Amino acid sequence: MRVAPWGRTRQWQNTGNAVAESDNIVVETAxxxxxxxxxxxxxxxxxxxxxxxxxxxALSEAGLPLxxxxxxxxxxxxxxxxxxxxxxxxxxxxxxVPLAETMLxxxxxxxxxxxxxxxxxxxLPASPRDRITVDADxxxxxxxxxxxxxxxxxxxxxxxxGKDGISIALVDAARAQxxxxxxxxxxxxxxxxxxxxxxVIIKAAPDGVDQTTLMLMGGVSRSLQIAGxxxxxxxxxxxxxxxxxxxxxxxxxxxxxxxxxxxxAGESAAALxxxxxxxxxxxxxRSFNDEVYLEAAAAKIRCxxxxxxxxxxxxxxxxxxxxxxxxxxxxxxxxxxxxxxxxGSESHWAVELGKLxxxxxxxxxxxxxxxx
Amino acid sequence: MTAALRFDPIRLxxxxxxxxxxxxxxxxxxxxxxxxxxxxxxxxxxxxxxxxRRVGAKGWLGMTWPKKYGGQERxxxxxxxxxxxxxxxxAPTRRFFVADxxxxxxxxxxxxxxxxxxxxxRICRGEVCFAIGMSEPNSGSDLFAANTRATKTDGGYLINGxxxxxxxxxxxDYMIAIFRTSPPTKENRRHGLTxxxxxxxxxxxxxxxxxxxxxxxxxxxxxxxxxFVPDDHVLGEVDGAWKQATSELAYERSGPERFLETYYxxxxxxxxxxxxxxxxxxxxxxxxxxxxxxxxxxxxxxxGMLQAGKEPVVEASIVKDIGxxxxxxxxxxxxxxxxxxxxxxxxxxxxxxxxxFAIKTAPKLTIQGGTTxxxxxxxxxxxxxx
Numbered sequence: 001m002r003v004a005p006w007g008r009t010r011q012w013q014n015t016g017n018a019v020a021e022s023d024n025i026v027v028e029t030a031x032x033x034x035x036x037x038x039x040x041x042x043x044x045x046x047x048x049x050x051x052x053x054x055x056x057x058a059l060s061e062a063g064l065p066l067x068x069x070x071x072x073x074x075x076x077x078x079x080x081x082x083x084x085x086x087x088x089x090x091x092x093x094x095x096x097v098p099l100a101e102t103m104l105x106x107x108x109x110x111x112x113x114x115x116x117x118x119x120x121x122x123x124l125p126a127s128p129r130d131r132i133t134v135d136a137d138x139x140x141x142x143x144x145x146x147x148x149x150x151x152x153x154x155x156x157x158x159x160x161x162g163k164d165g166i167s168i169a170l171v172d173a174a175r176a177q178x179x180x181x182x183x184x185x186x187x188x189x190x191x192x193x194x195x196x197x198x199x200v201i202i203k204a205a206p207d208g209v210d211q212t213t214l215m216l217m218g219g220v221s222r223s224l225q226i227a228g229x230x231x232x233x234x235x236x237x238x239x240x241x242x243x244x245x246x247x248x249x250x251x252x253x254x255x256x257x258x259x260x261x262x263x264x265a266g267e268s269a270a271a272l273x274x275x276x277x278x279x280x281x282x283x284x285x286r287s288f289n290d291e292v293y294l295e296a297a298a299a300k301i302r303c304x305x306x307x308x309x310x311x312x313x314x315x316x317x318x319x320x321x322x323x324x325x326x327x328x329x330x331x332x333x334x335x336x337x338x339x340x341x342x343x344g345s346e347s348h349w350a351v352e353l354g355k356l357x358x359x360x361x362x363x364x365x366x367x368x369x370x371x372x
Numbered sequence: 373m374t375a376a377l378r379f380d381p382i383r384l385x386x387x388x389x390x391x392x393x394x395x396x397x398x399x400x401x402x403x404x405x406x407x408x409x410x411x412x413x414x415x416x417x418x419x420x421x422x423x424x425r426r427v428g429a430k431g432w433l434g435m436t437w438p439k440k441y442g443g444q445e446r447x448x449x450x451x452x453x454x455x456x457x458x459x460x461x462x463a464p465t466r467r468f469f470v471a472d473x474x475x476x477x478x479x480x481x482x483x484x485x486x487x488x489x490x491x492x493x494r495i496c497r498g499e500v501c502f503a504i505g506m507s508e509p510n511s512g513s514d515l516f517a518a519n520t521r522a523t524k525t526d527g528g529y530l531i532n533g534x535x536x537x538x539x540x541x542x543x544x545d546y547m548i549a550i551f552r553t554s555p556p557t558k559e560n561r562r563h564g565l566t567x568x569x570x571x572x573x574x575x576x577x578x579x580x581x582x583x584x585x586x587x588x589x590x591x592x593x594x595x596x597x598x599x600f601v602p603d604d605h606v607l608g609e610v611d612g613a614w615k616q617a618t619s620e621l622a623y624e625r626s627g628p629e630r631f632l633e634t635y636y637x638x639x640x641x642x643x644x645x646x647x648x649x650x651x652x653x654x655x656x657x658x659x660x661x662x663x664x665x666x667x668x669x670x671x672x673x674x675x676g677m678l679q680a681g682k683e684p685v686v687e688a689s690i691v692k693d694i695g696x697x698x699x700x701x702x703x704x705x706x707x708x709x710x711x712x713x714x715x716x717x718x719x720x721x722x723x724x725x726x727x728x729f730a731i732k733t734a735p736k737l738t739i740q741g742g743t744t745x746x747x748x749x750x751x752x753x754x755x756x757x758x
Contacts, residue, residue, distance in 0.1 A: 238755050258752035265377065265751050266694045269687065273379035273673060274666040280381035294665060301662035347655060350662065354654030357661055362643035366460050366635075369665055370392070372383050 026067065026082040027089050033058045034093040040328040043096075056097050056120070065102035066116050073115040075106055083107075084279035087221050088272075091228020094331040096187050098122055098149035100221050105157035108214060112168035112203035119154040122147055124171075124192055128215045128344045132194060134162035139196040140169060148342055150178050150190035158199065159214050166210050169199035185331075185338035213288055218343030219300035220282060223275035226303040226339050229332040230268040233314040236329065237261060241317055251317075260313050267310035274302040281372070291371040293356065297349040304346035307336035377687060381669070382676030388453045395457040398430060402463070410462045411722055413636055414729035418590065419543050420464035421498075427458075427465075428498025433472050437480060441488055442496030448679040452672065456628035462636060466540060466590075471495045474624055475502035475548050482607035482616065483569065491546070505535040505549025505570065505594065512537075513746050515550070516562045516614065520596060522551035528603050529553070529568070531576075531596040539740075541579045541592040544572050554611045562614035567607040576600065586732045624741060626674035626688035631667045631695030633737055634730040637706040637723070638664070644710060644717040656709040660702065667695050686754030693747045700737045703730035 037055040059065055067083040069075020078086075087100050098120045105121035124132055125144040132142035140160050150156070156171040175197045183189035238261060241252035251257050278299035285292045311333035315322050322329040340346060357365055403410055407423050427433060432454045437443025455473075458465050476495050479488055494500045511517035520533025531551055541547065547570040554564035570577075576599030581589045608616045638660055645653045670691050677684045707727055713720060738744040752758050 234755075238757065241757065252757040255749075258757050259745070259748040261755055261757060262693070262748035262751035265686075265755060266690045269377045269379060269690045270666050270670065270694060272377065273381075273670040274662075276379065277381040277666075277669040277673075280383070284383075294661070297658070298662035298665040301659060302666040305659075305663075346659070350655040350658030351651055352654075352658065353661055354649060354656065354658030357642060357657055358645055358649045358654065359647050361647065362639045365639055365642055365661070369661070369668060370456065370460075 024085065026064070026078050027085045029062050030059070030064055030086050030089050031093075033062060033064075034089065034095060038093050038095055040094060040331050044326070044328050044331060052097055055095075059097070059099060060118075065099055065120075066106045068103050068107035069110050069116045073110050073113065075110070075116055079283065081279065081283040084220070084224055084276075084283065088224040088228045088275070088279075091225035091336075092232050094229055094232070094335050096185075096331075096335070098152055100225060101149045101153070104214075104218055104221060105153075105155070107217065108157040108159060108168055108209075109170055111209045112205055114168060114170055114201055114203055117155050117170070120149065120152050121155045121157055122149050122153040123214065123218065124156050124158045124194075125211070125214075126218065126342055128211065128348055131211070132158055132160040134160040134167050134169070134202065135196070136163070137198075138202050139198055140171065140194045140202075141196055143191065143193045145191050146181075146183070146189050146341060147178075147192045148183075149188050150176075150192045151180050151188045155200070156192070158194075159205065159209075159211055160202075161211075164204070166205040167202050168205045168209070169202035171197060171199045183338035183341065185335035187335065187338065189338070189341075208287055215343045216288070216293065216296035217282070219349065220275065220278045220296050222339040222342050223271070223299040223303040224279060226307050226336045227268070227271040227275040229336040229339075230264075230271050230306055230310045233310060233329070233332045233336075234261070234264050234268045236332075237264060237314045237317045244319075257317060260317060264310050264313040264317075267306040267313070271303045271306035271310070274299040290356065290360070290368060294353065294368055294371075297353040297356075300344065300349045301346040301353070304340035307340055311336055377690070378677070378684070379670050379673040379687065380676060382449070382672050384449055384453065384672065385447075388449055391450055392453045392457060394430075395432070395454055398426075399457065399461045399463060402426070403461070408462065408464050411636070411640070411726070413462045413726065414586070414588075415464070418464055418466045418588070421467055423464055424467040424498035424501075426498070427468060428496055431496075433468055433498055434476050434492060434496040437476060437492060437496070441480070442493030448675050449672075452628065452675045456632065456668075459628055459632045460635060467501045467543065468495070468498050469629075470504060470540065471500060471502040471546075473627065474504065475546070477623065478548055478567070478607060478616075479569070482567065484604050487569065487604065500545040501540055501543050503538050503541040503544035503547040503572070503594075505538055505541075505547045507535065507537045509534055509536050513743050516556070516565065518550055518552055518565055520549075520551050522553050522566060522568065522601065524553075525600070528605070529601045531568075531570075531599040531601055533596055535594040535596075537582075537591045538594050539591045541572070541594045542581055542589070546570060547572055547594070548607065550613050564611050565613040566610050567613045567616060568601050569605040569607055570599075570601060571605075574599070585735070586729060623678065623688075625692040625747075626671050626678075626684075628668070628671055630692045630741075631664070631671065631699050634699045634702045634733060635664070637703050637726050637730050640719060640723040640726055641706045641710055641713075643719050644713045644723050646714075646717070650712075652712070653709055656705065660705060663698055667691065667698060671695065686751055689742075689747045689750045689754070692742065693744060693751065696737045697744065700734045703727055703734055707731070 043051050063076030066075035067078040071077045101122040105123045106116040126147045130144040134140055153173050158169040158171050160167045177193040179191040181190050244251045278295040281292050281295035321327050431444050435444040435446045435451050508518050522529040522531050550565045550567050553566040557563045576597055578595040580593040582591055674684050674688050
């Protein structure tokens with residue numbers, strides 16, 4: 001039973017609030033749960049991962065994993081904007097349960113008016129390079145690499161290509177073959193193979209929802225998580241520099257350290273601005289036009305760059321202690337790096353965005369950039 | 373959170389987009405009439421007084437100021453649109469740019485009424501050019517080391533000393549400058565400087581042009597010898613200029629001019645690679661566009677916060693830090709990507725000529741209007757490190 005205090009039904013293509021303008025009940029609820037059950041230091045000390053089940057249970061009871069699923073399909077019907085803000089908060093805590101993945105899966109299923117089941121989900125494919133096909137009998141086949149939290153998922157939301165176009169399906173995870181893997185942030189990133197798997201339910205995707213749409217939604221979700229992780233990396237790096245003493249003064253008093261932290265602030269700011277702008281663009285989009293494409297692709301590219309540059313500075317400021325497994329810094333820095341790879345890397349999106357810009361022509365570049 | 377940086381995703385209101393169309397149409401007409409060539413940023417004569425008057429006649433100068441001073445009482449976001457369109461078109465804005473962005477707002481805040489009534493409407497009409505007198509031979513980033521003296525005399529002050537790197541001083545009608553009216557105190561080394569309005573083109577002021585590595589003459593040395601400034605030209609508190617400088621910097625530091633100065637080479641690169649770029653060019657262009665887009669969204673966000681009456685000083689410094697580093701690197705990245713452009717590309721020569729100029733322009737971008745080092749110091753203070 002899911003009870004969401006904000007219970008409003010908003011679907012894709014509806015007009016929502018901007019992330020920053022959204023009422024923050026969703027975020028406040030989530031932050032309280034994260035603070036209670038996902039404290040990075042507590043989690044980092046817990047070698048048995050006994051924190052995972054209570055955290056997931058609390059998030060589920062609050063209706064958060066199905067934020068993007070309307071009430072009548074079993075979700076809590078939060079707006080796209082509120083869901084994006086929630087993912088930004090999850091990034092600030094480097095949350096390592098399939099929250100983003102289940103949200104995306106619920107969102108994808110809802111596009112075809114498929115109800116979401118209870119429990120953890122993830123989406124297939126999770127890379128623009130992979131493809132699932134559907135045959136005449138409605139059976140699904142294909143191999144997807146780098147699927148986040150596939151091992152933990154009870155169901156997959158699948159986007160499949162068939163003779164009659166694009167379909168969206170709900171698949172029982174037990175019917176797929178899943179090879180376990182870990183990404184650079186030590187979270188599950190698995191290879192899933194579907195070999196003529198019959199879905200629980202399959203429906204035609206509505207116009208305007210295709211693999212690119214899914215990748216951009218996933219990419220913006222990851223961008224917000226990266227931006228959140230960078231905010232926390234800035235926060236703990238500033239705090240550390242004000243505590244650590246070297247050469248008889250706090251290292252925050254050294255100009256070289258100050259300037260490094262100023263650059264980290266810049267990277268954190270750029271990631272936040274790019275990600276929240278893209279989230280706002282999607283939340284208010286009527287269709288996936290070039291402007292929304294620019295926003296979403298640019299967010300993934302810029303946030304991935306910030307993960308590298310900003311995370312590097314956070315480690316430099318911390319010195320050796322930040323390189324230890326006991327310290328919480330890696331929970332943010334490695335996860336931010338890992339998130340770069342999901343739903344299309346920055347290299348992928350840069351090529352695609354570059355092609356779009358080139359095909360529009362030189363004199364249409366500025367009108368695109370200045371479109372909002 | 374220690375930092376709590378904010379970059380709200382501002383959407384420009386509908387009236388901005390209408391205005392943008394008007395500005396584009398105006399600039400297209402000016403280009404057609406031969407006023408300037410948008411593909412030639414390296415023009416030798418950057419002063420365009422007639423163009424300045426025509427921009428003024430459109431109501432696009434001092435457009436946020438009160439109507440009684442000739443302004444339009446429009447929003448900062450509207451001004452933002454005008455500024456970015458002018459910049460992207462490489463329009464010759466030198467004559468009015470400083471007055472519109474910086475000097476006018478200072479006069480609005482600190483000048484006596486009769487001076488406001490005299491000068492502000494003329495800025496709005498595009499008739500007057502301003503310079504800013506900050507740096508001196510021994511005082512650059514360290515503003516409070518300024519030593520050009522303003523000595524009290526009957527009815528005003530006598531100015532003696534030298535300002536340097538003063539852009540547009542050779543064409544300027546006025547300068548807003550800081551001069552030393554008292555020595556610094558032990559407790560506050562920032563004490564003792566006063567902001568003045570200076571009428572240029574008078575005896576007692578000598579302007580010596582200084583050549584730049586781009587081949588242009590834009591900045592100058594300005595020597596004051598017993599130059600008289602009347603009492604009513606003091607702007608704000610005597611000895612208290614340091615209190616006046618900081619909040620206005622957010623306007624100066626976050627505008628589109630802080631990342632668009634070399635933008636033209638990116639447009640020209642896109643033209644050169646054509647509609648079907650190879651993977652390398654596509655990726656390079658995609659990254660640059662993503663970075664550009666992000667900076668513009670940050671910059672628009674700061675403009676929106678300014679419009680809402682906030683003072684995003686740290687955010688503005690971040691925009692200038694990231695923006696100027698980017699526009700400085702841009703010509704070099706474009707050069708990398710242009711290495712394999714087809715010999716047959718029709719704009720090859722234009723691109724090469726532009727790159728040549730942009731590469732020579734690049735070093736100044738992280739120095740003018742507050743060096744990268746100064747900006748990072750401000751950001752560090754905002755983070756609670758100083």
